[in-house]
Amino acid sequence: MNLKDENINEETVENTSAEVDFEGAEPQAESEENKLEYEVADLKDKYLRLYSDFENYRKRTAKERLDLISTASEEVLKDLIPVVDDFERAFKASENEVEGSKVREGNLLIFQKLVKILGSKGLKPMDDLVGKPFDPETQEAITQIPAPSEELKGKVVDVIEKGYVLGDKVVRYAKVVTGA
Numbered sequence: 001m002n003l004k005d006e007n008i009n010e011e012t013v014e015n016t017s018a019e020v021d022f023e024g025a026e027p028q029a030e031s032e033e034n035k036l037e038y039e040v041a042d043l044k045d046k047y048l049r050l051y052s053d054f055e056n057y058r059k060r061t062a063k064e065r066l067d068l069i070s071t072a073s074e075e076v077l078k079d080l081i082p083v084v085d086d087f088e089r090a091f092k093a094s095e096n097e098v099e100g101s102k103v104r105e106g107n108l109l110i111f112q113k114l115v116k117i118l119g120s121k122g123l124k125p126m127d128d129l130v131g132k133p134f135d136p137e138t139q140e141a142i143t144q145i146p147a148p149s150e151e152l153k154g155k156v157v158d159v160i161e162k163g164y165v166l167g168d169k170v171v172r173y174a175k176v177v178t179g180a
Contacts, residue, residue, distance in 0.1 A: 083113055121166075126162060139176050156179075
């Protein structure tokens with residue numbers, strides 16, 4: 001055999017062995033391909049189920065949040081209804097009343113009842129602001145006037161409208177006059 005024949009024989013042997021290996025690997029490749037397709041289909045199914053579960057959860061929590069918001073004030077309103085009833089009775093009683101002090105006394109009682117109910121719900125007025133330094137976090141300066149005394153410069157001189165806090169949150173800023 002010459003050198004050329006040896007090269008041809010080696011190439012034929014290599015091609016034949018490559019074909020045999022390729023043909024032998026083909027069923028494995030198909031089974032691996034099927035396995036991968038099955039895994040992809042399984043993962044897609046899991047993803048779709050998880051996605052639909054999440055969408056259901058999101059919709060349910062949104063509905064619960066709307067229900068909570070719409071009924072959150074229900075308890076406060078139920079507690080305020082007796083105060084409205086008291087005002088109605090006071091108006092009816094004051095129609096025939098000649099003396100104003102009794103009407104004033106009745107209105108004061110109703111006002112104290114209302115303040116007590118609001119306080120029980122956590123609403124607290126900002127008290128004793130006069131003479132304290134101006135705080136832009138809880139107060140709104142309406143105007144500035146010349147300070148009546150030197151120690152009231154930059155401090156609250158008068159409260160026009162009370163401020164209220166609910167817990168740590170400011171519900172209504174106090175409207176104040178500051179000294180310049």
